[in-house]
Amino acid sequence: MLRKIRTAAAIVVFTLACFLFVSGSLSVYFTWVIHAQLVPAILSGSLITAALLLSVTMLFGRLYCSVLCPLGILQDIFSRFGAAGRFQYSKGKPRMRLVFLLIFVTSLLAGTPIIFNLLEPYSAFGRIAAAILSPVWQLGINVLARIAEHYESYLVSATPVWIKGAASLTVALLTLLVIGWLSYRGGRSWCNTVCPVGTALGFLNRYALIHPRIKKADCVHCGICAKKCKASCIDSKKACIDASRCVVCLNCLDVCPKKALSYTVPKWLKTPGHHVHSTTELLRRNFAVAAAGTLATLLLKPASVFPDSGEVDALTRKRPYRRAVPVLPPGAHSLETFSDHCTGCQLCVSICPNQVLSVSGQLLEAPQPNLSFERGYCRPNCVDCSNVCPTGAIRPITLPEKSALQIGMAVAVPARCLLSQGEICVACSRNCPTAAIEKMEANDGKSYLTINTEHCTGCGACEYYCPIRPQAAIQVRGNDVQRLI
Numbered sequence: 001m002l003r004k005i006r007t008a009a010a011i012v013v014f015t016l017a018c019f020l021f022v023s024g025s026l027s028v029y030f031t032w033v034i035h036a037q038l039v040p041a042i043l044s045g046s047l048i049t050a051a052l053l054l055s056v057t058m059l060f061g062r063l064y065c066s067v068l069c070p071l072g073i074l075q076d077i078f079s080r081f082g083a084a085g086r087f088q089y090s091k092g093k094p095r096m097r098l099v100f101l102l103i104f105v106t107s108l109l110a111g112t113p114i115i116f117n118l119l120e121p122y123s124a125f126g127r128i129a130a131a132i133l134s135p136v137w138q139l140g141i142n143v144l145a146r147i148a149e150h151y152e153s154y155l156v157s158a159t160p161v162w163i164k165g166a167a168s169l170t171v172a173l174l175t176l177l178v179i180g181w182l183s184y185r186g187g188r189s190w191c192n193t194v195c196p197v198g199t200a201l202g203f204l205n206r207y208a209l210i211h212p213r214i215k216k217a218d219c220v221h222c223g224i225c226a227k228k229c230k231a232s233c234i235d236s237k238k239a240c241i242d243a244s245r246c247v248v249c250l251n252c253l254d255v256c257p258k259k260a261l262s263y264t265v266p267k268w269l270k271t272p273g274h275h276v277h278s279t280t281e282l283l284r285r286n287f288a289v290a291a292a293g294t295l296a297t298l299l300l301k302p303a304s305v306f307p308d309s310g311e312v313d314a315l316t317r318k319r320p321y322r323r324a325v326p327v328l329p330p331g332a333h334s335l336e337t338f339s340d341h342c343t344g345c346q347l348c349v350s351i352c353p354n355q356v357l358s359v360s361g362q363l364l365e366a367p368q369p370n371l372s373f374e375r376g377y378c379r380p381n382c383v384d385c386s387n388v389c390p391t392g393a394i395r396p397i398t399l400p401e402k403s404a405l406q407i408g409m410a411v412a413v414p415a416r417c418l419l420s421q422g423e424i425c426v427a428c429s430r431n432c433p434t435a436a437i438e439k440m441e442a443n444d445g446k447s448y449l450t451i452n453t454e455h456c457t458g459c460g461a462c463e464y465y466c467p468i469r470p471q472a473a474i475q476v477r478g479n480d481v482q483r484l485i
Helices: 002-022 024-030 038-043 047-060 063-068 070-081 092-110 115-121 121-150 167-188 196-205 226-229 250-255 280-300 337-340 345-350 382-388 401-404 427-431 459-467
Strands: 212-213 259-264 357-359 369-371 403-410 437-442 447-451 474-484
Touching: 002 024, 002 063, 002 070, 002 250, 002 345, 038 121, 038 196, 047 063, 047 196, 047 401, 063 070, 063 196, 070 167, 092 196, 115 121, 121 167, 121 345, 250 259, 250 345, 259 337, 259 447, 337 474, 345 357, 345 382, 369 474, 401 403, 401 459, 403 447, 427 437, 427 459, 459 474
Parallel strands: none
Antiparallel strands: 212 259, 357 369, 403 474, 437 447
């Protein structure tokens, strides 16, 4: 029963996490799944959430890795198609685990996001979901739309299939292949060798109050439990469990023919006259605490209802270009703060209804999002990205704040502008939401653009609507520090 409930909870969390990246419609109600991730909670300053997760680990073992971590659950899916039922005990690699943990912490403190972004488990899953699952989801919607249209039904509408950059897709595919192969061959090999979160929680798991234990007097050393252990941490010959690697999957409890395995308290608590809780009672308490943690996380970081930001007008795609200072999402505050907190999970990229958030196309750059205006612009009535960011890299902002927040500055490029060629064009000034762009007449009769720096918010509407290709005649340059105007 314990194993079945744990499996059901993991399926629910994994399903909701996937839908958060492929369909923004569910994010209003289920962002608690993302805010319950350990590293994002620490980076966002949600110390109560982080302390709650660590406390659950100290009480009940690494339930976080088996229930709340979507990358860990993804490993379980691969292992079921490969090594499930034929695992074997292997010695741990504490030195290798420590090296990866030190690399992760050092890169985080040193401000080199490309390293800790690749190692952080939630962000690795996010890139896989955003770069691979999201286009597959969009393609599936288009197939349903074509089928519905064939039967003269228009309940399903087609959506553009967007591959969010070759570099992002390459990193996601490589991550999926490496983790998938390791999981197929050895279950939780990545989790217990490379993952820094698994290493940190594994240390706490050594001292967990309740975790799987073997009663040596009843063990016959048959090895059945070791074959079911996805963490390869059960040494059936010595009848012991490496607690630092156990992820509390509880697969071993059901298969032991002698019932020598139990999920219980240590021996020192089983003193004469002390009431030892039954498995059923432990089950109730265990998942009651987990439910309380989930509720607390939801109350600590409640999701707000997103406003309808409308459709993005279709326009021929422009060619993206490298900006000297990237345009950061509204609420990112500054380039330095954003770089230190963003783990590159790409949830904001997936959730953006206007498709203005993208990631760098350079393979060796950190996969952190910035604004690019080939598909749309950052609309004043949309704050979706600030509501879903789990690390605090994008702080929550209100619609009034958004309308007065300057994230960049529009700069005209006269050499490419139609006005400098004597043509008539009002695309940028007509579509500017803040009326910051005006067409002026020079003494020689030619027209030129003026931009009011105190009205421009850097939303990118001018760059998006500019008809010049492949790069617009008016471009937005990012601000080092975002400011209210």
